[in-house]
Amino acid sequence: MAISFKYWDDCIDPKDMEAMWMDPDVSTEWINAGETRGQKVHLSRDPDGQPFLTQTEMKAVTGIIVHRHFLSQIDPDMICAIAELESDRQPLEKRYNRKTKETTMGVVQLVPKTAEWLFSEMGYRTYEIEGDPTLLYRPFINVYFGAAYLKWLSSYDQKERNEEFVVRAYKGGIKKATHKSTLDYWRRYLSVKQSLPYRRHSYVGHSSRTNASAPAAPVSVKTGDAWAYWDTRASPEDMEELWKHPDVLKEWAKSRERKGQVRFSHDAEKRPYLSRIEVMTILSALADISSMRFVNGVGSCTGIMGIDFRRATWLYKDLGYKAYKVHSVEDLSNPFASMYFGAAYLSWLSEYEGRKRSPQFIVQAFLRGPENINLQETGTLWVKFEEVLSYYEHTKKEHGNCSIL
Template structure:
């Protein structure tokens, strides 16, 4: 491995990431207290052996920034902090050689170049380009981003929603050792470390601080996805907003609640999470189908029922699922590729999927793909089960809980009569 040396934060982070660090009040206070000054290089802390490391405050903020930008409602930043503590002691230059895999484990989260290449190439985690330049894995933001991406993959391994314990133990020993006794001690240590981490604010965000520079001003913390995106207009294109206003039911609902063009508020629950009314959700489904999928005969009520199950109509998604339709970023990027041709909307980051129209579009595209899975025409039951749990986990021999949940959600929409015994999806 080529020798790499970091003396300053400036040596191992991009300028915009350093600005984001300065923007955090805890990091700013810590740095100013030890004599760092804005506009000058920021020293990395050193252990007694002279190795650079991140303080717990710095680590917490790096993890928080990565989660807020790329993994909202998908990965817990405390999980990243605890694993970083166990894997490297928060040392960005930590390196270990794995004799079994014959590969180096690098950086704060101990990511191998092989794993990094796979995440970038096959799963489209391309925010930081690292292929062929393994030393970039020593950079804290790059390494934590890829560590989070790997945990995100583990969270839905084999299209099954996995527990925190599975994810952590698989991170240590691989998916085959996730339930093996060899990783149990690691899990117990993880719980101890996680429990001892410094307390954090809910969602780790507060008011947007005064911009420290032009690039810092472009980076605002977010709650859920982004606290500034509390209106429909801030999340949605003008063209799609015009379509919403042209929908008589939506126009009636918005006008009745005092909404005005250019500043339509999103509904929020008691925890300030934005969600769609059923009228709004139905309109989004109708618009997406009419503009992009008019030939496949998919019913808008079906899309609405899927959204009810996977996101409870929350714009940012729920749990491990992103956005209204629960479509994650790698799946959206895969659907967007030219060979599949679903390019009605551009998706450049996970935050794009918190746009209701973009999430609905790629959710619909995925259902269209599933309807002809492996070159065969598929039944409604197959499509619904495959959408929720993956095409490899479909059981059509019995009416399982997924289909029952779907029918229950479907019945919440006025147009569907309760005595229907089947649902014509496609």
């Protein structure tokens, strides 16, 4: 039986529908089109009768998914531009590639087996996708797995990849990322991205912070936001340990926190991060370099320590580090879990290939992977680490030599 969507309500759940109505641009567009809150909302149709998302709706879907799952890691406009090129924002678009013998589906034209791989092996388990590829016709699910794939491409082979590589690899595969066959796609992508409507109500911005000793000032966050509170990320036992720490207690008392509702600090773009007092260890310097202490991570970095799901799973299953469970990539948004697996990985690196390793090797292997280390070529990472570590050494002198881990 062919899949058919007449209403938005046919392809998203009530929670996502509410999130769409909460977007000011979407609610304005829907009300102007005669839609009413509490009743089914019609999908737009092209002259051939095919449903499509308006650019306002596409931006909202992308913004919601990125805000929930890829904060600071994926540019929402990248996904919107790809949706324009791949499907004209048509959720029921389906194409068969005779060369690859693969079928792509949905607004960002994802291959079902790629989505299933991301679910089963890479830990992206917010949406149950195995066994029912037709779920990729649903915009939220399609964009979620598309964003996960873009994130994976951005650190392919443990190397930070630029936007051009990611976009061209998305179109033609890894082997065609630098081939002339994907160059025209990249040029059209840039043109489409530049012409996208201005995002007045942005879910997440993009900026860089070069002064590691001066994070952006915290801002207020709506009550109930899952990313607003420490207590939603850490276990009661871990929270109790934090409350016992004198410097943390002093900092939290100063900001008038109370048990059960301890707020994360947030930067001007509402990205949650940990203060230096909250993470005062050598691991903290690595967290600064990897993720700038943002809870979700930054770019291809997963979590505050940048330990990805596969590595954490390996440490958990094969090496026996089981103090924290890791069933999905979401588990690594818990700062305690991310730091725990970060420390476990450092321990393993310290005796990589059965040899006692130098601090320079360990730090650079943590950041780039042990197989990619050339101490002469990557020495700048060690210099950066020492620079960032000096901030923490200074803080230790002011607050006393201590660790919260």
